[in-house]
Amino acid sequence: MSTTQHDMVNRAEAGGHHDHHEPPFIRKYIFSTDHKTIAKQFMFVSLFFLVVGGLLATLMRWQLGFPSQPMPGGGVFPDAMMAPTPGGAIMLPEFYNSLVTMHGTIMIFFAIMPLLVGLFGNLLIPLQIGAPDMAFPRLNMASFWLAVPAGILMLASFAVEGGAAGAGWTSYAPLSASGEYTGVYLGQQLWLVSLAVLGFSSLAGAVNYISTVINMRAPGMTWFRIPLATWALFITAVLVLLAMPILAGALIMLLFDQTIGTAFFLPEFDGEPLLWQHLFWFFGHPEVYILILPAMGIASEVISNRARKPIFGYHSMVLAIIAIAFLGWIVWGHHMFQSGMNPMLGTSFMISTMAIAVPSAIKTFNWLATLWKGDLHLDSPMLYAIAFVSLFIIGGLSGVYMASTPVDVYIHDTYFIVAHIHYVLFGGSLFAIFAGITFWYPKMFGRLMNERLNKIHFLLTFVFYNLVFWPMHNLGLQGMMRRIYDFTQYEYLQPLQPMNRFITICVFILVASQSLYAISFFWSLFKGEKATNNPWNSNGLEWTVPSPPPHGNFAEMPVVYRGPYEYSSPESDTDFLPQTTPPRDRPAPAPVPTPQGA
Amino acid sequence: MSERPFGTRYALVAVALLVAAGCGGGEPGGEAGGGEAAPMESPVDPATAGHVSAAVTFSGTAPTTAPINMSSERVCAEKHATQPTEQSFVAGPNGGLANVFVYVREGLGDLQFPTPSAAVVLDQDGCVYDPHVLGAQVGQSLTIRNSDGILHNIKASPSENRPFNVSQPVNMDTNRSFSVPEVMIPVQCDVHSWMNAYIGVVEHPYYAVSDANGSVSLEGLPPGDYVVEAWHERYGTMSTNVTVATGQTAEISFEFTDEMAGSYVPIGAPIDLFHPDGHRGVDHP
């Protein structure tokens, strides 16, 4: 018991060396060290970037839907982006390339990633393992306040001479290594610096998450009692920790090529362009799983809860996450089948890539089996989560095509790839993010979101999402290459114009319908139905504390007796059985008050 | 250490970066100077001013200029009645050599000249730069025009001025200018690799490009001794001393010969590490 006492005191201190008085505004909301506040900060910033990225995409789609036709209102853009002509403003190719690049970069690094890792990592990890806060609260704050300048730099690059980076989000050298190839000079350098800074931010976060999960779990929270969301976020943190430094190194080398004139990637001095690709994808493929694993975890939470049924095969779910994380390190080459790398390597990478499909399949089947004979409450979080599963299936299956090297020869760098990545990142990650935000909204703000608005938003998003991205498969199969400013330059692609126009129109509706979620979000902040501690009758520790939880989270040291998914257990009269409820045969020990609880 | 300074430190970093980015954004394109510069009184008294008239000729066997195969760009091919040839050598009937950039290199001392408000135009018509060689004054605005309505990109690779690489998908104008003198600045279109041009940028109005007759005249020079240089993209440079007397027109001549073929052609200002003599050049075969 004495250890528990000792531990408990330390844990209390960890959470709040500042709980006894109300902290001043700036420290409560701006430079806060409270993991819940930092989570919200990450949420608002990355939702902003999500909007920016979406608008960039709509601009891009205009050019594709109406190639080289004057854009209504395009006049507001600087001449370097939209050329003023008698007919109206026409998008310039260099601006289109910047849009391609920045849409990818912003969505991946400044929207999806911080939403999954920054928001849910910060919000869920301490709450779900019963910790008062992160292991290093100040490092946590640093992580956020590093991400902000990174984002500002990235946006600022639009304003500099030559425009923003235009070599694609993969910034393949040598195109990205010298301004003379693109006409982009400072913009590319800002891109590199911004991502390097963001890398530090992610590292700070990863160190924090890993230490917290290993060290700060409540008594009884054994590894196999950790909720899947936290499991996924933990493994994700490990991937970030090991992948980001590789990217940092590559970014720095490319920056040196750009600025001080080294020649790591410049063939004219015997540099190796393929070295960049290897380094980038050695980071980039783990990155892909960084972007989907937390989404899987969130979906598992929501599905199991709203199905009122234990997650099917909890252990295999965990093992699948770990397997994906391991295999993720040996498949980067499948991004480079056509890059001129040795065909033998191509084969081995194909095999490993095929192998990584298996754990994903396992998870999918487990989700299906979780729904089987469940009691499905089809409210908005569940709808988003089910959409995640169904769209992730499509994204996963389309991955098989490019995994098969001969087929990849044809579809590589076509819109088939674009469709695939969006089915995984938008259909997958983003729908899971909607599910997660809606599900934990009451915990964050003490109110429930507007169910009706959410359902309309879900319907519109799901329909028009598919109308936008499904046809892209067909475009790719017809041979339309990606990142192309004006596909009508190719005679054999001109018949695709109607489909491209159709997609563009659907994109407009898709983007517009997102406003519904924004409205629901802000309306519910003030007018939403007040939430109890546990509006979803969930088992997790986060639902045992008030909504929103106070500093230090847990008034009493939580003690964990079972796994997080004991729904509809015969052991309980209701259809849920919180992790903290002691077994019938064993009475609860006397609660140990923590300082702030007292 | 308490939390407040820690937090504010990050705020400061953020602000600093924002400012830095802002400054980066602040700089407009090459357009700076140019048109905006208030036109001031020319330092030259027209009453006393003299002129230089130069005759640029070519002697020896004229090189063959390869025809340009525009079949890959129908729009342009159709614009040309006869198949166009590359413009690296254009000679007139009476031995005159065209596309020679003639300018006063030395002798003006530190006279300051107003920046002309009128822009010089580099037109792209029929996938050919018109003119092939042109001059501009420092800060003078250069209008790059696309008269073809198809995608061109204009890549200028100076060694002293800011390089740029812009594209023009439709009929449109793009304005640029150069901030320091540089003879010459190569310009090239990557979409049509046969398209190239040269721009000479000087600080004064005393420059001209020879026409097919090879005649050049530099008007309104203050009396004095000058070094006048002539530049040709194949035959390099020649320079000569000339004395301009009040109200007189001094005659000079430059005779390029076929022996000069393949000689070293200085391009851009000094310091290029590729060339031991510290000058960048294009080596014609």
Next chain:
Amino acid sequence: MNWSWMLPESFSTFGGEVDAIYYVILWVTGIVFVITEGLLVYFVVRYRHKEGRKATFDHGSTRVEVAWTLAPLFIVIGLGVASKGVWDRMKRDVPDGALEMIVTAQQFEWHATYAGADGVLGTDDDFTLVNELHAPEDRPVLVYLRSNDVLHSFFLPEMRVKQDAVPGQEIRAWFEAVQPGDYTLGCAELCGTGHTTMNGTLTVHTQADYDTWVAGQVAQQQ
């Protein structure tokens, strides 16, 4: 609008095999797609919340999970093995006696250098065309792919050929056209502002026509 999942016709010797594998995958994934999505929809409808419904308390079954771990494993391994053969044929085993040519990519043009009448590269009857690729039918064409500046990707959709051109490297790509005609040559890797215009034509002649065409070109050069 073409919503079809059929591939456009292919005109190279290995094109058929590529398409075959594609259709195998299309069938496999199609079936999996229908089953999984079907079950999903069925479950959502069948088990939606009703008064008094209680979910079954079930943590999973090892047997089932092993089953659906192994099933996909075998399927993907099968696909992998099937793919390897074709892949090696496309990228590794260049047939002998191929007609050789050098294709140099640069912003934003394809420069194709042909061995002249003598059929040997590097002799003085070689000639170069811009954005024009010519090949005889029923004869393997071996392309030595080079790049002068940045990455480009040599894309012949109808031939099912795609290969990046990497500056500082010479990469071999080959194909054998089976039918005379005009086909598309494109660049599939973002290579700068003019990427979109970096296209050309591949003209496949009968061997006889090809020889006469070459002769004509060589004559033109002199």
Next chain:
Amino acid sequence: MTTHAAAVGRAPMPGMEVYNLKLGMWVFLLSEVMFFTGLIGSYIILRFAHPEHFAQPGVVLNVPLTAFNTFILICSSVTMVKAFAAIEQGDQKGLKRWLLATIALGTLFVGVQVVEYTVLASEGFVPMAEAYHAIGRGNPHDGPALGGPLYGATFYTMTGFHGTHVTIGVLCMWFVLWRASKGAYTAQSYGGVEIMGLYWHFVDLVWIILFTIVYLI
């Protein structure tokens, strides 16, 4: 974060004997390992792809000087251990003395590296690729192979980043020393010193690898 040692105590999990700071440092060092793996990996790839760019050991680089420098860094690790041992005994004076010694050695290491750089640069061994064509030496395609652009680039990047790590280490060490002078560390709580040591030994280890593959092989 050092101040956090006291705040964040031992883990609640029975048998989990690593306190947060130490764990965090280990985790952080993992990422550092990956960072240098990336740089060293690139070096190896480039070197195998273009051996003609890389001079024989000792032709361009001054091995004896660097060997001496390596010795200095190893010594600094020893003094760091001494400092740690001292505070374990609660010996405040010893802690400060040995920390100061470590700082001195670390600074000396960086100093020697700066000298090395200046000399090499004056000889024309620089990271800028174009410089190699300027000075008739070093261009792999002509003349005596004194190394090419890739040699300079990789050399300065790898050793430079290691030097940066040492510098940062020295700065942190000043901070630790300052707190030590405030008597912040005791025989019971010496987390700051311990993680400082972890970092320092890691930097030392990295250097030994770099020295081997960059200077000796």
